[in-house]
Structure formats: C-alpha cells, structure tokens
Amino acid sequence: MDSIRMVHVKLLAIDALSLTVHDNHSQSFSRKGKLISRIEVVGVVVSYERKDKYLSFLVDDGTGCIRCILWLNNQPDQFRLGVAAEMALEEAKAVQLGKLVRVRGKITMYKGMVQITVGDIFVERDPNAEILHWLDCIRLAKHCYDPPAGYLP
Amino acid sequence: MTTSAIKPGIPVILKELKPCSQFFKQGSSLRVTGRLQAYSADTAMAVIADADVSLKIDTQHLRDLNFRIGSSYQFIGELLILPDNNATLQARVGRNVDGIDLILYHQSLQLRRKYEAELTNSQQT
Numbered sequence: 097m098d099s100i101r102m103v104h105v106k107l108l109a110i111d112a113l114s115l116t117v118h119d120n121h122s123q124s125f126s127r128k129g130k131l132i133s134r135i136e137v138v139g140v141v142v143s144y145e146r147k148d149k150y151l152s153f154l155v156d157d158g159t160g161c162i163r164c165i166l167w168l169n170n171q172p173d174q175f176r177l178g179v180a181a182e183m184a185l186e187e188a189k190a191v192q193l194g195k196l197v198r199v200r201g202k203i204t205m206y207k208g209m210v211q212i213t214v215g216d217i218f219v220e221r222d223p224n225a226e227i228l229h230w231l232d233c234i235r236l237a238k239h240c241y242d243p244p245a246g247y248l249p
Numbered sequence: 250m251t252t253s254a255i256k257p258g259i260p261v262i263l264k265e266l267k268p269c270s271q272f273f274k275q276g277s278s279l280r281v282t283g284r285l286q287a288y289s290a291d292t293a294m295a296v297i298a299d300a301d302v303s304l305k306i307d308t309q310h311l312r313d314l315n316f317r318i319g320s321s322y323q324f325i326g327e328l329l330i331l332p333d334n335n336a337t338l339q340a341r342v343g344r345n346v347d348g349i350d351l352i353l354y355h356q357s358l359q360l361r362r363k364y365e366a367e368l369t370n371s372q373q374t
Contacts, residue, residue: 109257110365114372128371140280142255142325142342156325156342158260158280159365194314194344223323223346227357234364 109160138229258325
C-alpha cells in the first residue's frame with residue numbers, strides 16, 4: 097500500500113493536479129488509492145515571482161500548469177542550514193522563463209490547489225529529456241503506480 | 250480544486266493546425282515546435298516550419314532568445330486567427346530545442362494523448 101509513499105513519483109501535471117486530498121490529522125495525498133507525498137515533474141517555466149522569502153513559479157508540461165514554491169529563507173543554524181540556503185539561492189537563479197526544468201519536492205496545498213514545495217530543481221539542457229519523462233510517467237503509471245486490475249481500495 | 254489562471258500550452262504538431270482541427274480555435278493555448286525559416290528583428294515576427302507546414306510566431310514579448318535560421322524552436326502562446334484563417338501564435342515563452350528528436354516527439358505525443366484520455370476517462374467513472 098505504501099510502496100510509493102516515500103519516493104518521488106513521476107507524474108504529468110494533469111495527474112498531479114487531480115490527486116485526492118485527505119484532510120485528516122495531517123494533510124496527505126493519494127493517487128488511485130495509493131498514498132504519495134513527493135512528486136517529480138518536468139516542464140517549461142511559464143511564469144515566476146521572486147520575493148525575499150520565496151520563489152514561486154509555474155511549470156507547464158502541456159497537460160497542466162503546476163505551481164512550485166522554493167523557500168529561500170532557510171536561516172543558517174550552526175552552519176547546518178547555511179548550505180541549504182545557498183543551494184536554494186543558486187537554484188532560484190537558474191529558474192528563468194522558457195527554461196525546461198525538472199522539479200522534485202513535497203506535495204502541498206495552496207489556495208485549494210496542489211503545489212510542489214521544491215526539494216531540488218534541475219535545468220534540463222537536452223530537449224529530449226521532457227519526452228523521456230512523458231514515457232517514464234506512462235510506463236511507471238501502468239506498471240508501478242496503478243493498482244493491479246481488479247484491485248478494490 | 251481551483252485551476253491556475255495560466256492555461257497550459259497544449260503540444261501540437263504544425264500539420265494539425267488546420268481550420269477543421271480541434272486545436273484551431275481563437276485564443277487556444279498551444280505549444281508548437283519547428284525549424285526557424287525566417288525572422289524579422291523589425292517586426293519580431295518569426296516563421297517556423299515542420300514537414301512543409303509553416304506557422305507565423307509573434308515574438309514581441311520574448312526576451313533573451315537568440316534567433317538563428319535553421320535552428321529548432323518551441324513556443325508556447327495563444328493562437329490568433331485572422332478572418333482569412335491566417336493564424337499567428339502570440340508567443341509568451343520560447344526556447345531553442347536544437348537536438349530534439351522530432352520523430353520521437355511526435356510518436357511520444359500520440360502515446361501521451363492516449364494516456365491522458367485514459368486518465369480522464371478513469372477519473373470520470
């Protein structure tokens with residue numbers, strides 16, 4: 097049941113935006129009855145907004161636009177979080193309009209909509225990376241993420 | 250759930266942009282891919298082509314994109330259809346996609362559409 101809960105599940109935006117939200121003691125998400133907490137999407141940055149504390153941007157993969165938020169206010173704590181803050185600032189610089197990005201992170205909600213709280217961002221230089229991501233999403237959905245035929249949650 | 254105000258650019262192949270096509274609608278958000286045939290810095294108009302079909306692209310809103318004739322580009326924007334069925338994509342985002350495997354892209358797009366349709370059907374039942 098929880099086999100994909102802790103991995104980054106590769107999803108198309110149309111799939112990610114239709115996840116089921118469970119508002120019990122702690123917010124959780126499921127896809128076809130399986131709990132998931134982290135996803136990976138690939139798409140083009142079509143808008144972004146930079147504030148002091150965060151960078152918010154929209155990734156368009158052709159099936160939907162998914163909002164991503166990268167927090168920049170990780171305060172250095174005994175040198176431990178300083179590296180994370182520096183990495184977040186570097187990643188924020190890489191996010192530009194028209195760039196093809198691979199975003200991985202935790203699923204969260206914002207104003208009633210699924211968003212990704214960014215763990216890491218990678219700017220793809222190979223335009224074929226997006227095509228391969230589509231094929232990965234389809235293959236993994238059918239052979240790994242979807243419940244077996246006849247399964248009743 | 251609410252939806253984002255910015256619509257996704259639905260990927261289409263240039264030859265699908267015929268007046269009878271479901272994608273050929275005023276203001277539809279599309280993603281198009283092709284090789285740059287012509288570009289005018291004065292008017293910011295570009296023409297891309299794929300398999301003998303071409304499309305005009307209005308690039309006036311794009312920044313930091315270098316145009317090279319013969320290179321491949323992908324644009325996301327809204328379709329503007331004039332009364333004579335002459336279409337222009339008003340691009341809001343563009344990128345160079347030199348090295349893209351267009352055959353793989355076209356084939357994968359068909360698979361993806363099929364998957365999307367299956368997903369939508371399963372969500373409705």
